[in-house]
Amino acid sequence: MDFMRMAVEAYNNVKIDVVRIFLGSKLVIALVDADDVEIILGSNVHLQKSDEYALFEPWLGNGLLISKGEKWRSHRKMIAPTFHSSILKSFMPVFNKNANNLIDSFKKEYGKAFDVHDYMSRTTVDTLLETAMGVEKTEEDNTGFDYAMSVMKMCNILHLRHYKIWLRPDFIFKFTNMNREQSHLLDIIHSLTQQVIKRKKENYFARGMKSEESLYQKLWEVPNTTKKKGDDLDENDENDIGEKRRLAFLDYMIEASQTKGNTLSDDEIKEEVDTIMFEGHDTTAAASSFVLSILGVHQDIQEKVFEELKEIFQDDLYRPITFNDTVKMKYLERVILETLRMYPQVVNEDVKLASGDYTIPKGTTVVIGTYLIHRNTKYYSNPEKFDPDNFLPERCQNRPYYAYIPFSAGPRSCVGRKYAMLKLKVLLASVLRKFRTISIKDEKDFKLQGDIILKREDGFHIRLEERMTEHERRPKLFAYFKKNIRSCHRYLKVP
Numbered sequence: 001m002d003f004m005r006m007a008v009e010a011y012n013n014v015k016i017d018v019v020r021i022f023l024g025s026k027l028v029i030a031l032v033d034a035d036d037v038e039i040i041l042g043s044n045v046h047l048q049k050s051d052e053y054a055l056f057e058p059w060l061g062n063g064l065l066i067s068k069g070e071k072w073r074s075h076r077k078m079i080a081p082t083f084h085s086s087i088l089k090s091f092m093p094v095f096n097k098n099a100n101n102l103i104d105s106f107k108k109e110y111g112k113a114f115d116v117h118d119y120m121s122r123t124t125v126d127t128l129l130e131t132a133m134g135v136e137k138t139e140e141d142n143t144g145f146d147y148a149m150s151v152m153k154m155c156n157i158l159h160l161r162h163y164k165i166w167l168r169p170d171f172i173f174k175f176t177n178m179n180r181e182q183s184h185l186l187d188i189i190h191s192l193t194q195q196v197i198k199r200k201k202e203n204y205f206a207r208g209m210k211s212e213e214s215l216y217q218k219l220w221e222v223p224n225t226t227k228k229k230g231d232d233l234d235e236n237d238e239n240d241i242g243e244k245r246r247l248a249f250l251d252y253m254i255e256a257s258q259t260k261g262n263t264l265s266d267d268e269i270k271e272e273v274d275t276i277m278f279e280g281h282d283t284t285a286a287a288s289s290f291v292l293s294i295l296g297v298h299q300d301i302q303e304k305v306f307e308e309l310k311e312i313f314q315d316d317l318y319r320p321i322t323f324n325d326t327v328k329m330k331y332l333e334r335v336i337l338e339t340l341r342m343y344p345q346v347v348n349e350d351v352k353l354a355s356g357d358y359t360i361p362k363g364t365t366v367v368i369g370t371y372l373i374h375r376n377t378k379y380y381s382n383p384e385k386f387d388p389d390n391f392l393p394e395r396c397q398n399r400p401y402y403a404y405i406p407f408s409a410g411p412r413s414c415v416g417r418k419y420a421m422l423k424l425k426v427l428l429a430s431v432l433r434k435f436r437t438i439s440i441k442d443e444k445d446f447k448l449q450g451d452i453i454l455k456r457e458d459g460f461h462i463r464l465e466e467r468m469t470e471h472e473r474r475p476k477l478f479a480y481f482k483k484n485i486r487s488c489h490r491y492l493k494v495p
């Protein structure tokens with residue numbers, strides 16, 4: 001039986017909301033109650049990640065996921081607007097293009113069972129490169145796939161170091177084979193991100209040579225009529241009104257670093273690019289693979305998704321998906337939310353307590369048990385059942401806000417959540433309007449692997465069956481009747 005199920009069972013037997021664990025002399029507190037979680041995640045004080053995140057440093061440096069204090073605050077303020085809805089809308093053609101490429105790539109798998117996760121990984125990397133990074137890739141370019149595979153292997157190494165605590169100290173780890181593998185993987189990962197930054201910088205200087213106006217300058221020339229200034233860095237951005245122009249993530253970082261008065265260094269850009277590339281691809285690849293395999297089990301729910309898509313696209317089922325279409329995908333949205341409830345990609349989140357005014361001592365690592373909160377009968381009446389209606393407005397109304405935290409919550413929540421939801425809708429709608437997905441395993445046989453990002457140890461194996469629209473079916477039916485009428489004539493012909 002896998003570790004995740006054991007944890008749920010153990011929790012259901014004991015029913016304690018706060019668990020105290022000593023790792024050697026280190027105290028770790030695990031929270032599974034929404035009110036307790038709110039005290040930690042909702043606060044503007046406990047923003048520091050625990051020491052475990054230091055294992056990410058050779059990879060992500062001191063990027064947004066790990067950084068603290070003023071550095072985190074100023075970078076969050078810079079990065080949050082680069083995922084504003086107005087920018088996301090401009091990504092729609094790229095989302096559509098990559099979804100179509102994904103569907104084309106499925107051709108070689110028609111009729112057989114295959115692991116869909118590799119495909120989703122490659123697509124999400126390619127999409128991130130072309131949207132947040134603004135770098136177009138060539139047809140034969142395979143770096144996206146190599147990058148995704150290296151990230152997967154890096155996560156395995158970090159996961160092992162997480163649990164095998166004797167491997168944590170660098171002075172021991174550096175004598176292991178794993179360290180050599182890590183160096184090799186980081187070479188692949190960093191060479192992609194460095195290449196991306198180099199290309200973007202070349203574009204920037206090429207524009208300068210042609211004396212084109214700086215995108216960054218243009219950005220600030222447009223009057224900004226921001227009304228509200230609160231503590232929530234993302235809220236400030238979402239409440240901006242007026243015609244403030246915005247730049248996508250890497251454009252903004254490069255332009256800002258080259259503009260007088262800014263202190264953004266090359267290393268800082270690299271750290272943030274590595275962070276966004278990792279956080280932005282592995283989570284969405286796993287989420288979309290979970291949705292496709294879970295719908296492959298619950299055919300009735302999948303049919304409801306298809307009915308909704310037919311209603312939205314009517315006669316033209318394969319036209320490009322618009323932003324407005326995604327707003328109408330209410331049922332698909334509930335399916336995604338329910339998948340993130342049952343299979344939250346970030347299973348635990350570790351925070352270090354900043355002050356000691358609590359019963360929990362200062363410096364304690366607090367683990368937020370997202371998986372257990374999402375399967376707590378206090379908040380979900382039948383938590384082991386996949387039921388998208390858990391996210392009907394009337395059911396959400398009475399649930400504490402912190403009882404559903406797939407993107408975390410509070411000031412350190414996911415900066416890319418809207419990007420993720422939009423990309424997931426376009427990818428999944430594109431696949432589901434064309435194919436029926438069939439899971440080769442029942443849900444109870446999914447073997448979960450809770451490493452850095454929650455995945456299936458047994459792989460996301462599905463089979464795809466092509467659906468046909470009425471439009472496509474009509475000529476086939478016509479041909480069928482024509483053939484049969486001719487053969488009837490032969491028999492009816494009077495000699």
Ligand code: HEM
Nearest residue numbers: 064065279280283284287345346406407408414415416420
């Ligand atoms: C289904 C998709 C996603 C899920 C479930 C998810 C979930 C999360 C969670 C739980 C955190 C907090 C992690 C922690 O503190 O250890 C987080 C942070 C973060 N996420 Fe996501 N994420 C998703 C997609 C994305 C995307 C698409 C991007 C960017 C394009 C992104 C960028 C980030 C960044 C930069 C942080 C660190 C934020 C900070 O500390 O200020 N994520 N995400």
